Amino acid sequence: MPILQFQPLSSQPTPAFWTALTSHKLDKAKLNDEEQWIDGWLEEGRLIQDLHVATDQESAIAHIDGSISIGGNAFGEASESRPVGTIPVIGVLKNYNTIEEFRKTENKKALFDSVVTKIVDSFKSEQPVLNPFLAVTFADLKKYTYHYWFAFPAIVATPAWTIDSDVLIPLDEANVQELRDLEAKLTGKDNNKDGAFLVKGSSGTREVAPLHTYKEFFANIPPDEVTIAFHDSSSTENSVGWSLRNILYYLNSTFAMKEVRVICLRQSNASRSATIRLPANQASPTNTAISAVGWERTKGGKLASRVADLGPMMNPTKLAEQAVDLNLKLMKWRIAPALDLDGIAGTKCLLLGAGTLGCYVARSLMAWGVRQITFVDSGKVSFSNPVRQPLFRFEDCLNGGQPKAACAAERLKEIFPGVNATGHTMNIPMPGHPIPPSLHDSTRQEVEKLEKLIQQHDAVFLLMDSRESRWLPTLLGIDQNKIVINAALGFDTYLVMRHGAVAKTADEKQLGCYYCNDVVAPTDSLTDRSLDQMCTVTRPGVAPLAAASAVELLVSLIQHPLQVHAPAYIPSTTSDTQHAGVLGEVPHQIRGSLNQWRTLTVAGPAYNQCTACSSAVVNMYRQEGIQWLLSIFDRAEILEEVTGLSELHHDTELAMQHVDWAEDSEDDI
Numbered sequence: 001m002p003i004l005q006f007q008p009l010s011s012q013p014t015p016a017f018w019t020a021l022t023s024h025k026l027d028k029a030k031l032n033d034e035e036q037w038i039d040g041w042l043e044e045g046r047l048i049q050d051l052h053v054a055t056d057q058e059s060a061i062a063h064i065d066g067s068i069s070i071g072g073n074a075f076g077e078a079s080e081s082r083p084v085g086t087i088p089v090i091g092v093l094k095n096y097n098t099i100e101e102f103r104k105t106e107n108k109k110a111l112f113d114s115v116v117t118k119i120v121d122s123f124k125s126e127q128p129v130l131n132p133f134l135a136v137t138f139a140d141l142k143k144y145t146y147h148y149w150f151a152f153p154a155i156v157a158t159p160a161w162t163i164d165s166d167v168l169i170p171l172d173e174a175n176v177q178e179l180r181d182l183e184a185k186l187t188g189k190d191n192n193k194d195g196a197f198l199v200k201g202s203s204g205t206r207e208v209a210p211l212h213t214y215k216e217f218f219a220n221i222p223p224d225e226v227t228i229a230f231h232d233s234s235s236t237e238n239s240v241g242w243s244l245r246n247i248l249y250y251l252n253s254t255f256a257m258k259e260v261r262v263i264c265l266r267q268s269n270a271s272r273s274a275t276i277r278l279p280a281n282q283a284s285p286t287n288t289a290i291s292a293v294g295w296e297r298t299k300g301g302k303l304a305s306r307v308a309d310l311g312p313m314m315n316p317t318k319l320a321e322q323a324v325d326l327n328l329k330l331m332k333w334r335i336a337p338a339l340d341l342d343g344i345a346g347t348k349c350l351l352l353g354a355g356t357l358g359c360y361v362a363r364s365l366m367a368w369g370v371r372q373i374t375f376v377d378s379g380k381v382s383f384s385n386p387v388r389q390p391l392f393r394f395e396d397c398l399n400g401g402q403p404k405a406a407c408a409a410e411r412l413k414e415i416f417p418g419v420n421a422t423g424h425t426m427n428i429p430m431p432g433h434p435i436p437p438s439l440h441d442s443t444r445q446e447v448e449k450l451e452k453l454i455q456q457h458d459a460v461f462l463l464m465d466s467r468e469s470r471w472l473p474t475l476l477g478i479d480q481n482k483i484v485i486n487a488a489l490g491f492d493t494y495l496v497m498r499h500g501a502v503a504k505t506a507d508e509k510q511l512g513c514y515y516c517n518d519v520v521a522p523t524d525s526l527t528d529r530s531l532d533q534m535c536t537v538t539r540p541g542v543a544p545l546a547a548a549s550a551v552e553l554l555v556s557l558i559q560h561p562l563q564v565h566a567p568a569y570i571p572s573t574t575s576d577t578q579h580a581g582v583l584g585e586v587p588h589q590i591r592g593s594l595n596q597w598r599t600l601t602v603a604g605p606a607y608n609q610c611t612a613c614s615s616a617v618v619n620m621y622r623q624e625g626i627q628w629l630l631s632i633f634d635r636a637e638i639l640e641e642v643t644g645l646s647e648l649h650h651d652t653e654l655a656m657q658h659v660d661w662a663e664d665s666e667d668d669i
Helices: 015-029 099-103 105-122 173-187 211-217 244-255 316-334 341-345 356-367 404-415 437-456 468-479 542-559 615-634 637-643 645-657
Strands: 011-013 036-042 046-050 060-064 068-070 087-096 133-140 145-155 196-200 207-209 227-231 259-265 272-277 292-295 306-309 348-352 372-377 420-425 459-462 483-489 493-498 589-593 598-602
Touching (some): 011 145, 015 087, 015 133, 015 316, 099 133, 105 292, 145 244, 196 211, 207 211, 348 468, 356 372, 356 483, 372 404, 459 468, 468 615, 483 542
Parallel strands (some): 011 068, 227 259, 348 459, 372 420, 459 483
Antiparallel strands (some): 259 272, 589 598
């Protein structure tokens, strides 16, 4: 009798699977490369009419073999379901961390043998795992290329099974549908991962049962009436699907079955049947050493792995977004597992100033995954800007220069289309800079716009080139309880600080703002400036250092459980990690000096007579609003009157008048 021929299986990993593998690797598996079970599906073989080779009288019939596919639901996390008409299967996934490990032959052999062992060991249970597949992969997540090799382990039976005919017998589709309906009642929608079931009786009176009930189900049934049905991936007339090998081995080794009628369930009226036997008077497979085959071959018939390159298939913008996040995710699962990347990405940042500091801050924010950045600036790009301000180009300086805020936003989107960047050209009114009555209405609009912008954002960066321009955003920030990060530059020094928020409890100490060390109101520092005062004269390396520190300070603050109310880190001889966040302690002020190559962390409390953040100033703003602000712009001294600094100055002058100043005599010289 002819030896039974088995049609090899092929694999069909979908693009959705590679996407799911990427997410699983970065978000869950991380460095863990242990094997794990995944879900897939088996397609039955089918016949189709091939119109491309049709004759005038009839269409040719094409045989389409089924395959094992895995998709986006392989890890059981996606909501998508397997395609209709397919059979659920399970498999073992081994995703290596390096290409070198993936390529080692001994690694694959050991994996293959371990799956065969799982198959044989499962024979003793009521839920045998008969046909698991093996997927060995390596994911190059920087290039979005995936190396993979599938295996479908099948135990070799000795002697080989034989078939009673060279050609399988066609089956009536009505009988096939009856079997499918009975199987559905037996197993439910997705429970039959054996891929086969037992059958007895004739049409109309058939009964079905799981494979492990073979002994009870076929009690008192003659051997020539034993029947099984299985989901057949083969489509040919002279071979059966690969998965039948392990089914036959299981039934023979466990129940001594040596003869069986097999019903091959296929699609599109292609189902067939055959009687299969072991040659008489020969050893059973149980008496031989277990050996298995099943590594998938390439289309050229070679035993080799394959590569899936998703880069050309992906939307470039989406590809860039995932690539940008890769470094952050690697940081999370290698170094800081508690890092809240979604919290960082969702932080809306307002950058007041689109100059040297603004450009560097924006780039660092994007590197941290921040997706919404808004610029505010009143200037235009000049010829001196591009070499110091990395978001601008030479052509932006032509024809009078592009507006800085809008230009910086466009450049950010050119660098990374996934960022939501906008720019607003507007002036920020300042104390000591009188507003003509004719401009009161436009000033009101600018103040209202600034109030709204600060309200719409979570963090505000003060990156302007004058001291007094920071006053109004400081006041609005404390009023709205926003995170305010201030950065200021000297020639070879810089200051980065976070403004304190209003204390929520009596025990909490409010940290100071940019103006808390002043005992005078901010005044006009811009009028009658010399050339060296009109530009920020600073060493080129100072701005990147300050900008990077400002962004890192923000991120550390976001990751702290108390966020804007996080206590200030004060260096001491003992390490205090009690108040540390995910990224460590959060300082109040960072003062850097390139002259001395030194960085200091300083903390200072809020000043109750501060001209920007004191309760007296905030309450006046809340009570009288923009009209009061207009008076401040005209006469900054009002702030000293409101906070009591004027009285302090008066008392100081009186005290100085009563000081007995001793004059030096000639004898003391």
